[in-house]
Amino acid sequence: MAKRIIVTGGAGFIGSNIADELIRRGNEVVIIDSLVTGEKKNINPAAKFIKGDVRKPGDIGKCFGKKVDAILHIAGCASTIKSFDDPAADLNTNVLGTINIINAAVKHKVGRILYASSMTAYGVPEKIPVKEDFPTRPIAYYGITKYAGERYIMATGLREDLGFKMNTTAFRMFNVYGRRQSLTNPYQGVVSIFIGNAARGEGIKIFGDGEQSRDYVHISDVADAWAGAIDNPGSFGEVFNLGSGIRVSVNGLVAITLRSFGKDIKKYDVKYFPARPGDQRHMQADISKAKKMLKWAPKMKFEKGLQDVIDWAKELYKGE
Numbered sequence: 001m002a003k004r005i006i007v008t009g010g011a012g013f014i015g016s017n018i019a020d021e022l023i024r025r026g027n028e029v030v031i032i033d034s035l036v037t038g039e040k041k042n043i044n045p046a047a048k049f050i051k052g053d054v055r056k057p058g059d060i061g062k063c064f065g066k067k068v069d070a071i072l073h074i075a076g077c078a079s080t081i082k083s084f085d086d087p088a089a090d091l092n093t094n095v096l097g098t099i100n101i102i103n104a105a106v107k108h109k110v111g112r113i114l115y116a117s118s119m120t121a122y123g124v125p126e127k128i129p130v131k132e133d134f135p136t137r138p139i140a141y142y143g144i145t146k147y148a149g150e151r152y153i154m155a156t157g158l159r160e161d162l163g164f165k166m167n168t169t170a171f172r173m174f175n176v177y178g179r180r181q182s183l184t185n186p187y188q189g190v191v192s193i194f195i196g197n198a199a200r201g202e203g204i205k206i207f208g209d210g211e212q213s214r215d216y217v218h219i220s221d222v223a224d225a226w227a228g229a230i231d232n233p234g235s236f237g238e239v240f241n242l243g244s245g246i247r248v249s250v251n252g253l254v255a256i257t258l259r260s261f262g263k264d265i266k267k268y269d270v271k272y273f274p275a276r277p278g279d280q281r282h283m284q285a286d287i288s289k290a291k292k293m294l295k296w297a298p299k300m301k302f303e304k305g306l307q308d309v310i311d312w313a314k315e316l317y318k319g320e
């Protein structure tokens, strides 16, 4: 049944793609986004848009009016590096922003919240692939605030004093990539950073030895998981890894990216720099819980997903 859904961060890379999927499935969507990193052009014209900041309860209040069925809380500071540069800003947006969303949900009796958590919550896992019940010991300040937000959301789902049941779900997203991920913002995912570098003919910087690895999951699979979970009681009160289950090293990513651009890696300007603080070594999701309980499985093959982003980047830079 069509629902009225608030998507925070709905002008950003992940939020806008999820908003599109919800609208495609016939829902009414209200987007709140500060447009700090989100972009107006990403906003689905069928959505109601409120320019606002989750740090400000007054802005969040503007999203309500008609009854809201669910809130998808995706807005946040999504940068490990920035979290070290300005920990208070990261804390305010990711934790206080989440508390403000919870307060609004309680006030307006919204019975469903889904939260964008992060694989950074795991820190340095003892083994990979990681399962949802592995210890959470974030090593980046960003991971601490995303995990704190996750716990606030999940703990709210256990509250019996609210007078109504709030069903909560959190997704620990691994390295999401796809169209609309910034090709120019050095703080957004490495896939789009490298594609942007190659499309503009710039040098590629590898932090560390490049043998660190990540689990890259395509945005279409992520949007599918979120949209499908809203009405699925199997997801209530649960935390899920959203990854592809496959890991690729940063060196491997550079090689595939340059090959896809038809460039010779031996002649390309690829330089190594010291590893960044809070950088995890290897990450890989165990996605068996999401497969079983959400009846979800990633469909996009990495090479194909990467090629799609490359086609999009080439289109954007055509004629420049």
Ligand code: UD1
Pocket: 078, 079, 080, 081, 117, 118, 119, 120, 173, 174, 175, 176, 187, 188, 189, 190, 191, 193, 194, 205, 206, 207, 208, 212, 214, 250, 276, 279, 280
């Ligand atoms: C990323 C996101 C984080 C998200 C998490 C899970 C960023 C900055 N971080 O963390 O918000 O919660 O995934 O989805 O988007 N690297 C290079 N050269 C570059 C850029 C990156 O070598 O130019 C390396 C990094 O040091 C790291 C790896 O590539 O080892 C991945 O980096 P990145 O895409 O920034 O993401 P994570 O730090 O894994």
